[in-house]
Amino acid sequence: MKSTPTKLEQITLRQWVDFYNMYGKDLEKRFADIQKMPEGEDRNNEYMLYDWDNTLYTYSYYTGIPMDKVMKMDLKAVIMEQGSAFISLKKEEVRLTYRDVYEWNGHQWMIQPIYMSTSEKLTYEQFQKTQDLALIISDLQDGKQEAIYCLCAAYLRRINEEFTEDLVHPSSNRVKLMQSLPLNLALRVKKYFEDSVKLYLHGNRKDTARGRTGY
8 A cells, every 4th residue: 555645756746736637626616615605613614624525535546545445444543644744745845945956867957947037138939938838827827737747848957958849848758757757846846937927027017117107
């Protein structure tokens, strides 16, 4: 029997995406619905049931034990084991920092920009690249988590490897390789991308405000 992961490196990006598609999307909607409920005992009970289901689904998925068998186990022991794993994973995630070079799959990799500068002249090719990134953002916001494979393929490249559109084609070997990326590295890429977008939008807002007339 497989044990539930306690380190991010024990989870592949494919597993993370598949869990979201299998359980996470519905759990997110359920959590959002609970938040809309008026405060009180009913809301608290729904939160408790949500936490239990999230814990049991996660345990079942990563251990490979079917849910019907999990439900016959000592639930207190399962919840304590998975709850401890949740805490370890979350602590590791919030402590993730960038490094210059990452060793993975027999190569050295770097998290590198493609084009996000607001201080340079924007060529049509660069504009097209930002459009492609906008589509990735849109897919992620729409719950299409598979888009993160393309995101990692775009930003996580071997040392001195130039960005090309072939890297992010959905059927490319690089995108397929990203499915096996350890989650601790994938989340660093995701954070880098989110930070880059914030800086890019902040720069554009300042440029727009500088030339604005009227209100």
